[in-house]
Amino acid sequence: MTDLYRPLQSLCEGHWFKLICGASYQHLASIRDLTLAYTLAGADCIDVAADPAVITAAQEAIQMATTLNIPDCNLAPSVHPDFLAAHRPWLMVSLNDGEDPHFRKAHFDADRCPTDCPRPCERICPAQAIAFPAPPAPQGVIAERCYGCGRCLPVCPIGQIITEATVVNPAQILPQIMALGIDAIEIHTQMGRVAAFQRLWSAIVPHCPHLKLIAVSFPDGEDAIAYLWTLHDVIRATWSGPLVWQTDGRPMSGDLGKGTTHAALKLAQTVLTEGPPGYVQLAGGTNAHTVTKARQLGLLTPSGQSVSREPGPQRTIAGIAYGSYARAQLRQWLETGLAGEGEREVRREDREARGLFGERLWSAVQAAAALVSPLKAGLVVSLEREDRFSQVPSPVAAARPP
Known part of the structure; x- marks a missing residue:
């Protein structure tokens, strides 16, 4: 494990951005499109369902993002393959220890x-x-x-x-998803499920040497802090790597209005000061207003400083996860398709068709970057058009037959 990993560095510096595709979302074309656009926009983590087909779709999009370069599309320097090869996001899979609204x-x-x-x-x-x-x-x-x-x-x-x-069967699914090379696992739990959590965690432990991060997603509720401390003790008995606490304020609601972000912020404030050690990440109702509200509450890590992982008033959030709101920002491209069509077009010799794909891709990346960039202000390459990449041949086109 090393802090040279870009996603881990983002956690340490407080500007981790996670895209939540959905723990039960299985529309492969949309998953490819979402993953492609947000990878190019600078996401640190892509969170998907525990489904081999879904994982493969996301991996294909990440690979496409790290090799894609289309003549005449004038993409930004931050989406150049040399940049992306060193900044590819981690792929996370969500599991649950019991009934959960995300798994239905x-x-x-x-x-x-x-x-x-x-x-x-x-x-x-x-x-x-x-x-x-x-x-x-x-x-x-x-x-x-x-x-x-x-x-x-x-x-x-x-x-x-x-x-x-749906409750996942860890004995059945874990060997399949680990064989695909995922980077992280997130466990969705709720208060009072210590025994169920322990059973799921016991199934995950043998695979921990191959993981870079463990996350726990939980809602607000009575005795939430005491429950998290219990889970912390269970996890730390066998895992010493990065641990993220995801405060799931108001699940799957970020696209409903700006007020949905308050629940996640309120829960995060409590976890930051009283919860167990680890990185605290917002989710559940997050939207375009979340960064502004978090800054007003003093929850963002000042530039140049590191996130404190120990509870107390000095602790700040490590990042933000976006689900329904992130999908809503790309709705028009999800309806018409992006990644699959793009692969077909970049293999063609028709420069006009390839240019049209580049323009669609550029528009989608700009929309994604509008959500990513406020959290990473001053930390990522500006998404400005530059002609200097317009003549670089496409590795995708070169690697595949017409």
Whole structure:
């Protein structure tokens, strides 16, 4: 383990940025697009579901980001492959020790829907995971798009929408995901689950030598601090590496409005002063207002200083994770596709087509960077267009047949 790892350095300096694709989100094309854009924008970590196909999709996008260079697209110096080869994000996989809102999907029988239903579920879904195409196409929830936010549940006029929870089987999934070369594991837990947490942790321990980081995600609740100290003792008995406490304030709500960030900040303040040692990272309701609010509360680490990992008034947050809000910033590109189409275009000799892909990619990266850069102000290369990379041949195009 070394502080020369860019993601670990970001944690130590308080400007760690994590993209949350979703613990139950399995739409592979969107995962590739999100990972590609946020990798190019400077993300330190990509958090995905414990699904080999999802992990592979994210890895493909990271690899594409670190080798991509398209003539005439005028991408920024910070997305040049020489820069990205030394700054690739860590890939994290989320597991749970019991029922959790992040590990569920909505379900309903579309045949029961009234013919005159205004379909509020379809309109309210932030992931376009509910659709009613013309028969014979299947109607209802598109499972791979649903990430379990639950917004559709209360709006159904006949109250028929339910959620189906999933608890991962560590004995089955851990060998598969570790074989793919992931960098970190995040455990989602809730107060009162010490025994369940210990069982899951025992399954993870044999794989710890191959991991760079462990994270624990938890909601607010009674006796939360005491619970975290218990988990800290369980983990530290066998793990001495970086440990992140993710304060999941208001899960999957960041795209609803600026006020959703308050719960994560409030929980973080308590954990910073009273919680166990480790890095504290915000999540759950984070959005474009989070950095500003954190700065106003004195929770950001001053430039040039290191994050304190010990509890007390001097402790500051190590970073911020963004999920639903990060996805919302790229909605237009997720709808039209980016990464898969890009791979096809960069293999073509048509410079105009390749240029069009570059322009779409540039626009998506700019949108992602607008969320990343406030946390990393002054610490990353500015996303300015430069023509000096426009004539560099594309490694992707050279490595693959037309």
